[in-house]
Amino acid sequence: MSSPSKILQIRVPCSSSNIGPGFDVLGVTLSLYLTLTVKILPKHSNLPNFNEHIVLAYSGEGSSHVPLSINQNLITKTALFVLASHNINGFPSPMIININNEIPFGRGLGSSGAAVVAGVILGDIAGDLKLTKDRLLDHCLMIERHPDNVTAALMGGFVASYLRELDSKDIEAPAIPHSETLEDGITANEQAVKQKELTVPNGIGHYIRLKWAKEIKAITIIPQFEVATATARSVLPNTYERQDVVFNLQRLAVLTTALSQSPPDADLIFQAMQDKIHQPYRMELIPGLSEILSSVNPKTVPGFLGICLSGAGPTILALAVNNFDLIADRITEVLKRKKDTQVIVKTLDIVDEGAQVIELTESS
Ligand SMILES: Nc1ncnc2c1ncn2[C@@H]1O[C@H](COP(=O)(O)OP(=O)(O)OP(=O)(O)O)[C@@H](O)[C@H]1O
Ligand SMILES: N[C@@H](CCO)C(=O)O
Numbered sequence: 422m423s424s425p426s427k428i429l430q431i432r433v434p435c436s437s438s439n440i441g442p443g444f445d446v447l448g449v450t451l452s453l454y455l456t457l458t459v460k461i462l463p464k465h466s467n468l469p470n471f472n473e474h475i476v477l478a479y480s481g482e483g484s485s486h487v488p489l490s491i492n493q494n495l496i497t498k499t500a501l502f503v504l505a506s507h508n509i510n511g512f513p514s515p516m517i518i519n520i521n522n523e524i525p526f527g528r529g530l531g532s533s534g535a536a537v538v539a540g541v542i543l544g545d546i547a548g549d550l551k552l553t554k555d556r557l558l559d560h561c562l563m564i565e566r567h568p569d570n571v572t573a574a575l576m577g578g579f580v581a582s583y584l585r586e587l588d589s590k591d592i593e594a595p596a597i598p599h600s601e602t603l604e605d606g607i608t609a610n611e612q613a614v615k616q617k618e619l620t621v622p623n624g625i626g627h628y629i630r631l632k633w634a635k636e637i638k639a640i641t642i643i644p645q646f647e648v649a650t651a652t653a654r655s656v657l658p659n660t661y662e663r664q665d666v667v668f669n670l671q672r673l674a675v676l677t678t679a680l681s682q683s684p685p686d687a688d689l690i691f692q693a694m695q696d697k698i699h700q701p702y703r704m705e706l707i708p709g710l711s712e713i714l715s716s717v718n719p720k721t722v723p724g725f726l727g728i729c730l731s732g733a734g735p736t737i738l739a740l741a742v743n744n745f746d747l748i749a750d751r752i753t754e755v756l757k758r759k760k761d762t763q764v765i766v767k768t769l770d771i772v773d774e775g776a777q778v779i780e781l782t783e784s785s
Contacts (some may be wrong), residue, residue: 497542709759
């Protein structure tokens with residue numbers, strides 16, 4: 422008797438991180454999703470592609486260039502890493518995985534974070550590991566070393582997080598697929614077989630969910646060009662002046678509470694969303710960023726609260742309680758003047774739910 426096949430859906434929201442001063446600290450989940458529909462087949466099933474026992478189909482954002490080989494795709498590569506770290510060599514059962522992605526790549530909306538979270542959950546399900554949410558987070562944080570996007574995508578809502586300091590031997594194992602340098606030749610699976618053991622430390626990530634005032638919406642102004650996170654991190658300095666660090670710490674502490682208050686205090690939020698740690702250095706990658714960030718002001722546009730680079734950019738995140746179209750038009754106009762690019766505007770809700778697994782059907 423074969424075991425019945427199972428159909429599950431893994432749904433992970435996109436996220437905007439930093440929110441100005443909270444570089445590598447703050448993340449908030451927004452209403453665009455990466456969805457995997459996973460059919461786990463009985464072990465002896467024949468699949469249409471007889472050479473592989475995993476069939477990957479992909480639609481939506483990134484579909485023209487995302488790799489569909491399981492050793493190269495960030496989602497399946499992450500799942501293989503999770504399995505390998507539990508001494509499971511490869512996917513134990515045949516699967517048909519349909520991926521639908523609404524999150525644009527390389528725009529600062531946490532596409533890689535969502536892919537890593539989806540991959541960790543896929544590995545957990547495929548290996549029947551039953552990992553706790555905190556343990557899922559540990560695995561995510563081995564792959565994406567800044568916690569802001571993955572923690573928000575997994576836990577949902579407005580989240581602040583930090584990483585425990587780890588020994589370099591724990592984080593430098595060559596078997597770890599880093600989300601920003603996917604080109605590495607050896608697969609997690611091959612490496613794990615060589616290493617035999619690959620242990621993911623416990624309790625890497627620590628987080629707290631913060632309150633977000635329900636009337637505050639996120640306007641995302643998404644230019645149609647990509648900035649890879651690795652590039653946007655490579656332009657940052659290794660050391661900072663004390664006054665710049667203090668500037669951000671002061672604003673970060675105020676911002677976390679300011680965004681929870683109803684009605685929101687626009688002047689307080691606008692000032693508290695200023696940053697001196699990452700945005701000034703990323704101006705060379707996003708033409709006109711300085712002008713864009715000063716193109717709207719709560720004194721001239723009622724309902725507008727604040728503006729920043731979303732994640733590593735190039736998307737601009739504007740927070741507001743109304744006048745969404747007017748705010749988006751102002752920012753788009755400056756952006757287009759500075760660079761000849763198409764721009765897509767989406768006004769998104771803040772979503773409370775992080776990654777979810779939904780069991781769809783079960784058939785023999
Ligand atoms: N759904 C997906 N499936 C497979 N790979 C993905 C998926 N989403 C993202 N990736 C990989 O992640 C890369 C984008 O990651 P990157 O960190 O540069 O940008 P981002 O995550 O969109 O932005 P940010 O981290 O600033 O929010 C893509 O080029 C692709 O290699
Ligand atoms: N905090 C990260 C987010 C990008 O994923 C950065 O700004 O580089």
